[in-house]
Amino acid sequence: WAQQGTVTPEGPRPSHTYKVVLLGSMSVGKSSLAYRYVKNDFRELLPTVGCSFFTQILELDEATVKFEIWDTAGQEKYQSVCHLYYRDAHAALLVYDIANKQTFSRAKLWLEELEKKFLPDEIVIALVGNKTDLAAEREVTTEGEDFARTKGLLFMETSAKSNHQVNDVFMAVGELWHGSSPFIVTEMLLPASPACTTP
Amino acid sequence: MAADVHKKKSWEVPNGSLAPGDGQHAERSESPTPGLAQGTEPGAGQEGAMFVHTRSYEDLTSPEDGAAAARSPEERRGEPAEQSSMEQISKDFSELSTQLTGMALDLDEEMRAGKEGKLEPSPQTARRDSVLSGKEEEDVTMDAWRSHRKHVFVLSEAGKPVYSRYGSEEALSSTMGVMMALVSFLEAEKNAIRSIHADGYKVVFVRRSPLVLVAVARTRQSEQEIAHELLYIYYQILSLLTWTQLNHIFQQKQNYDLRRLLAGSERITDNLLDLMAHDPSFLMGAVRCLPLAASVRDAVSSSLQQAKAKSLVFSILLSGNQLVSLVRKKDQFLHPIDLHLLFNLISSSSSFREGEAWTPICLPKFNSSGFFHAHISYLEQEMDLCLLLVSTDREDFFTVSDCKRRFQERLRRRGVQHALHEALRTPFYSVAQVGIPDLRHFIYKSKSSGLFTSPEIEAPYVQEEEKERLLGLYQYLHSRAHNSSRPLKNIYFTGPRENLLAWVTNAFELYVCYSPLGTKAGAINAVNKLMKWIRKEEDRLFILTPQTY
Numbered sequence: 028w029a030q031q032g033t034v035t036p037e038g039p040r041p042s043h044t045y046k047v048v049l050l051g052s053m054s055v056g057k058s059s060l061a062y063r064y065v066k067n068d069f070r071e072l073l074p075t076v077g078c079s080f081f082t083q084i085l086e087l088d089e090a091t092v093k094f095e096i097w098d099t100a101g102q103e104k105y106q107s108v109c110h111l112y113y114r115d116a117h118a119a120l121l122v123y124d125i126a127n128k129q130t131f132s133r134a135k136l137w138l139e140e141l142e143k144k145f146l147p148d149e150i151v152i153a154l155v156g157n158k159t160d161l162a163a164e165r166e167v168t169t170e171g172e173d174f175a176r177t178k179g180l181l182f183m184e185t186s187a188k189s190n191h192q193v194n195d196v197f198m199a200v201g202e203l204w205h206g207s208s209p210f211i212v213t214e215m216l217l218p219a220s221p222a223c224t225t226p
Numbered sequence: 227m228a229a230d231v232h233k234k235k236s237w238e239v240p241n242g243s244l245a246p247g248d249g250q251h252a253e254r255s256e257s258p259t260p261g262l263a264q265g266t267e268p269g270a271g272q273e274g275a276m277f278v279h280t281r282s283y284e285d286l287t288s289p290e291d292g293a294a295a296a297r298s299p300e301e302r303r304g305e306p307a308e309q310s311s312m313e314q315i316s317k318d319f320s321e322l323s324t325q326l327t328g329m330a331l332d333l334d335e336e337m338r339a340g341k342e343g344k345l346e347p348s349p350q351t352a353r354r355d356s357v358l359s360g361k362e363e364e365d366v367t368m369d370a371w372r373s374h375r376k377h378v379f380v381l382s383e384a385g386k387p388v389y390s391r392y393g394s395e396e397a398l399s400s401t402m403g404v405m406m407a408l409v410s411f412l413e414a415e416k417n418a419i420r421s422i423h424a425d426g427y428k429v430v431f432v433r434r435s436p437l438v439l440v441a442v443a444r445t446r447q448s449e450q451e452i453a454h455e456l457l458y459i460y461y462q463i464l465s466l467l468t469w470t471q472l473n474h475i476f477q478q479k480q481n482y483d484l485r486r487l488l489a490g491s492e493r494i495t496d497n498l499l500d501l502m503a504h505d506p507s508f509l510m511g512a513v514r515c516l517p518l519a520a521s522v523r524d525a526v527s528s529s530l531q532q533a534k535a536k537s538l539v540f541s542i543l544l545s546g547n548q549l550v551s552l553v554r555k556k557d558q559f560l561h562p563i564d565l566h567l568l569f570n571l572i573s574s575s576s577s578f579r580e581g582e583a584w585t586p587i588c589l590p591k592f593n594s595s596g597f598f599h600a601h602i603s604y605l606e607q608e609m610d611l612c613l614l615l616v617s618t619d620r621e622d623f624f625t626v627s628d629c630k631r632r633f634q635e636r637l638r639r640r641g642v643q644h645a646l647h648e649a650l651r652t653p654f655y656s657v658a659q660v661g662i663p664d665l666r667h668f669i670y671k672s673k674s675s676g677l678f679t680s681p682e683i684e685a686p687y688v689q690e691e692e693k694e695r696l697l698g699l700y701q702y703l704h705s706r707a708h709n710s711s712r713p714l715k716n717i718y719f720t721g722p723r724e725n726l727l728a729w730v731t732n733a734f735e736l737y738v739c740y741s742p743l744g745t746k747a748g749a750i751n752a753v754n755k756l757m758k759w760i761r762k763e764e765d766r767l768f769i770l771t772p773q774t775y
């Protein structure tokens with residue numbers, strides 16, 4: 028991750044950039060999750076064309092964290108292009124729709140794709156079952172969590188519509204990256220380094 | 227798979243399509259009167275054009291494009307060759323007026339007879355809903371389905387459904403089969419256009435291997451115009467896939483189901499069909515500019531020009547379907563058709579309103595073999611100003627994103643934001659500004675710049691069907707003026723509801739609608755006055771000083 032030092036009255040204030048990509052089938056709610064997280068709102072969005080890019084800046088006590096969020100269209104014709112966007116990603120949210128079993132199967136395929144591109148500790152992957160507000164139509168039950176456990180993924184269920192655990196997902200991937208990364212050591216050893224590249 | 231443009235070294239693409247194909251500007255000086263020499267007409271750019279020079283829609287159907295408009299022998303026989311053109315036109319017009327009225331009556335009847343007691347108010351509502359719910363596809367056996375005025379189907383040469391404007395392609399498979407049989411029956415050569423007329427319907431086929439496009443229309447458009455719309459649909463599909471990829475796919479597998487690749491983009495095609503029914507840009511093969519004081523526009527263009535990057539080819543600022551500014555790489559010309567496709571892409575998705583989009587896009591008239599990468603974003607929330615930065619490098623997102631930031635910073639520094647906001651509050655002007663009492667509406671196109679201007683459509687064309695009727699009249703005038711066998715350069719028609727005039731020269735095209743009370747002498751007088759007004763206002767209505775990086 029990119030790290031920059033900003034000087035504040037209290038001294039240098041580190042700032043971190045996280046690149047997070049949203050992956051998953053069409054209409055599972057990727058754009059809605061991004062929109063909820065960035066704007067804290069939910070509205071009917073028309074399907075994404077290509078990729079969308081959002082930023083969200085968090086002023087935490089100890090640092091400024093900038094989330095760069097890549098939202099992909101999830102359509103086959105864009106796949107050749109979108110793989111570029113998860114290339115340097117710190118975290119990937121693999122989203123499926125809990126009311127649509129097929130989208131869960133697709134999420135597994137996305138994971139295979141990711142595993143080809145990244146070493147296990149290069150990227151934080153979270154499996155996200157969205158649309159929990161549609162509990163009555165639920166098609167994916169414990170499989171989600173089970174699968175996540177066997178694959179060592181972070182797991183969370185969300186609803187962009189009713190704002191259930193959306194913030195938490197983004198915070199969790201941020202923290203997990205921060206905590207598990209050997210990079211944190213490097214960072215402490217090299218506090219003056221203006222911009223460290225991704226491991 | 228499709229080669230990215232940026233992969234190609236420099237701009238030498240094999241088919242040479244990066245260079246504007248048809249020797250523009252060559253005929254400028256030798257253009258004869260009447261009227262003005264091309265390049266000196268109102269709206270002509272002072273330093274050359276922004277666009278590839280086109281001859282309106284012939285460019286789409288011209289032989290070098292592989293197509294030849296051909297009419298069925300039946301129809302040709304039915305047309306008395308001796309009849310003078312003016313007589314024919316006047317007959318057509320009275321027919322047209324009544325037919326169009328008749329159409330409204332028919333719809334009324336169907337509305338009463340229809341099972342659910344209503345007809346869709348607008349065709350797009352149906353699809354929008356079906357996209358959102360994913361469930362409510364139209365039942366093809368319903369009366370409503372049959373009553374749509376124009377059906378459009380796209381199928382592969384193997385007869386597989388690719389797109390249908392109304393209702394699911396699946397349910398239409400049998401219909402598609404019949405069409406395929408018809409296509410193979412009708413045509414021997416590739417890239418042909420054929421049509422059948424039956425029972426108040428026109429069925430127009432356009433074959434662009436590996437696709438076949440079919441329209442079943444009850445509109446009064448000529449088959450040339452319907453074919454023109456079908457070609458737009460074809461180019462729309464190319465803009466998503468590239469010609470190279472499309473062909474590659476079908477070479478690999480003849481009965482490939484293209485819907486898989488096009489999933490999620492049907493609404494872009496739907497939107498294009500709706501847009502073509504309302505916006506004269508497509509008919510004129512030209513682009514309309516947002517009326518804007520020249521000083522403001524120049525400041526905007528300079529800001530765009532300065533916010534350049536190596537990989538940028540076009541920087542385009544637009545509002546609705548009107549162009550605010552376009553800056554291009556030197557020696558690279560955009561084709562109006564490609565710009566129309568970009569307009570359509572943007573108006574078809576609200577997703578561009580949030581964040582920054584980065585999407586591969588093929589501009590088929592510019593280069594049908596590769597993708598560009600378009601950075602699309604709105605300048606400010608709740609303001610209808612969309613910035614489109616077209617880059618050759620898919621890796622260049624952050625550089626291009628920074629161009630946007632720099633552009634906005636320059637706009638601020640030049641202090642033109644307020645003026646821009648003001649201009650956006652009145653994106654259309656009233657015909658009353660011209661000061662000709664009998665004048666109701668007009669379309670004026672400068673041929674050398676590829677730009678046109680037209681006032682807001684006002685009373686009595688308030689109702690949607692009245693607006694469409696007016697566009698229908700223009701369509702008719704246009705098709706007569708461009709009829710390949712008997713083009714007419716001057717047409718005047720007096721009707722019960724309006725008088726119309728068309729004047730087509732080498733330099734410009736003008737279509738005027740008057741109240742039915744005026745005289746021919748008055749109309750001609752008014753044209754002179756109108757031309758003077760356009761000349762006076764040209765630096766506000768057109769982009770006279772296009773810029774390059």
Ligand SMILES: Nc1nc2c(ncn2[C@@H]2O[C@H](COP(=O)(O)OP(=O)(O)O)[C@@H](O)[C@H]2O)c(=O)[nH]1
Pocket residue numbers: 051052053054055056057058059060070071072073074075100101157158159160161185186187188189358
């Ligand atoms: N009920 C419900 N619907 C949702 C939720 N998130 C998204 N949607 C709907 O699902 C559809 C697809 O959402 P979108 O964000 O465009 O999905 P994307 O294609 O993955 O980006 C839209 O109609 C959304 O309104 C959710 O949490 N609950």
Ligand SMILES: [Mg+2]
Pocket residue numbers: 054057058059074075098099100
């Ligand atoms: Mg989306």
